[in-house]
Amino acid sequence: MRILIIGSGGREHALAAVIAKSKKATELFCIGHNAGIASLTTMVSIPLCDHNGIAEFAVQHAIEFAVIGPDEALVGGLADVLEAQGIPCFGPTKVASQLEGSKSYAKAFMVRNHIPTPSYEVFTDIVTAREHLSRSSFPLVVKADGLALGKGVVIAETIEEAEEALQAMMVEKVFASSGQTVVIEEFVSGPEVSLLVLSDGTHVKPLVSCMDHKRAFDGDQGPNTGGMGVIAPNPFYSEQVAAECMESIVLPTIAALKRDGSPFVGCLFFGLMLTSGGPVVIEYNCRFGDPEAEVALTLLEGDALEILLSCRNGTLDRVPVVSRKESACSVTLASGGYPVRYEKGKVITISDLPQNTTVYHGGTTYDEQGNLVTDGGRVLHVVGTGDTLAKAIHVAYKAVDAVTYEGKQYRRDIGKRALQEEEHGSSCIHNP
Template sequence: MKVLVLGSGGREHALCWKIAKSNKVSKIYCAPGNGGTAEIAENIDINVDEIDNLLQFALKNNIDLTVVGPEQPLVLGIVDKFQENGLRIFGVNKECARLEGSKEFSKEFMEKYNVPTAKYRAFTVLEEAIEGIKEFSYPLVIKADGLCAGKGVIICYSEDEAKKTLKDILGNKIFGEEGNKVVIEEFLDGIETSLLCVVTKGKIIPMESAKDYKKIYEDDKGSNTGGVGCISPSPIFNEELSKKIEENILKNIRYGLDKEDLDFRGILFIGLMIVNGDPKVLEFNTRFGDPETEVLIPRLDSDIVDLFEKTIDGSFMESDLKWNNNRAITVVLTSGGYPEKYEKGFKITGIDDVDKDTIVFHNGTKMINKDLVTNGGRVLSVVSLGKTIEDTRDKVYNDIEKIKFSNIYYRKDIGKF
């Protein structure tokens, strides 16, 4: 079968890497792809928001299965469009994608169906939002309502900082139309962790757990990023926590999806904060996470194409998920200055020198005149697997030292806590 993967990051490289291991697949395309996907797929120069062009490509090339990586095409309704034209596509429809596309919609859903989450208020008018912050103590969290590539969440530690953030989003439109509305939330102080679930036909089946590192600097300091490291499994997951998540969160989400008549078929990413042992939901994403995918996919022993097809058909069962017992860690190599200003176009060397069982997924790279160069803030995700997280840490950092490009930066404490 012929498979089309949409996206250009480490998540999509990891998906292509796993799809290539399926005996069912004869050809992989990736749109638009990157320097890493080019080694296992044919990159297609179509951006993920060019829905009509992607549709025409899939029809013309007799694509048997399309796999959507990022959130933007889901929110734009690519799944609905492909299905209307008789194409099989893995991802949620436009209505379900609102759980990620609108912070207010997702918070309303959580509140309505008793999914534990932070107290919140939503505003569209700057003056009303400034008045609204009086209902919260500090620190508090301000979120742009729409999609902001992981950068629309700001933790404010003072009234001055909160007012400035509201003026930036609602007044100065730093996130454009995605910031026409803001959600102000209470700050949850605890341990953050991630749970990705396969959802289909009333079933929510958890995958293995993962812990993402969002802050750019060590000891969780500095600006929020799209994620600069990840480990799996999350060290805080145990039977007691899993039971609480099932009883207090997953059961209520299932009920809510059913009551709202949301035909959710795809991945539900649940961002969790564990506060004094109790799980609360920070956010929903309606697709594979990045960098969570880079640590989960190498631990998945099942054929991922089976996962995609059975989810689409509604026949997916918990027994279809088979995992190995390895610990996995990924450290994201970034361009200096990310997540603010950074430069592109630096030559990358040393990838061929890493150990053969270390995996290097490409986040932001491209080929120019046979040279691999940086092409984004997050450049590479270096992944190691092992029996203990300590051995895996040593292994990944030893291999990272072999990789070189100008202005390289990465955290040295991924997997320490």
């Protein structure tokens, strides 16, 4: 089969790596620029926003299946455009993608369908939003309604911090039109779980549970980022919790989308929080998470392309979806200054990687001299695996030491909390 992958970050490198192993894959193309993906596919330079251009390329090159990675392409309706041209897609429609494209839409969807989520209010006027803050207790959460590269969420400890967030989103427009509407949400606490669930519109099969590390610096300090590392499986996500989440959250979500006439085909990401009162949905994403995809796909057994095709063809129930009984740890190597300001073009050297490691490229390219160089905020995702989480973390950080470039920035505590949970257990998990 001739496969087209849309997107060129770490998530798409992981997708390309597992798809390339399939006996069904005869030729791979990828939209974007990424030095790692270029070793597996033919890279094509078309802007992600040029949906008609991507569709034209797909038709001209007889693409038989397209896998869409980035949120902006899905929310913008690329799957609809490609399907209209006869190109089968792994990825939801524009309507179904609004679960990620608009937080206010998603919150209303959850309330309407009795899916547990923190209470909230929606504002399009900063004066009204400030009045709401004056009546609120803290902490609370301020969210830009639209897409914001994983950075549009502020946990405000004080009214001053909340007002600063409103000013940045609604007046200074740091997230452009995504911040014209804001959601102010009740603050809840508990272990967080990233759950990737494959769906063919009717049937669902979860991948391994993950624990993301969003903050830029050790100890969960600093601004939110697209993700500085992740481990899997998540030790807080026990079989009992998983069963409860499937019954009260996952299945009702998929059923409601189908009932609304927009069945979800693709990977639906559930951002969960395990509160003392039970699991709640913090957010939906309409695609593989990044960096969650890097560990989930690394641990996935079987033919990944066959699994993705079964989602599009409505036959997911007939295909086994199994993850290896191992642990994985991914450490994100970022450019110095990320997520605020950072430089590109720093020469990368990778030498003597240990066994059981994989390096996925997030933002890399080659310079005129043929050197591998940085080309984004999140540069590389270094994944280690092992039969225990401790071993996976150890080998991942050994691999981190094998990578050098000027300004290399990373967290040194990825998986620390998960290790503590494995060692001591937790008293904050809800028992239904």
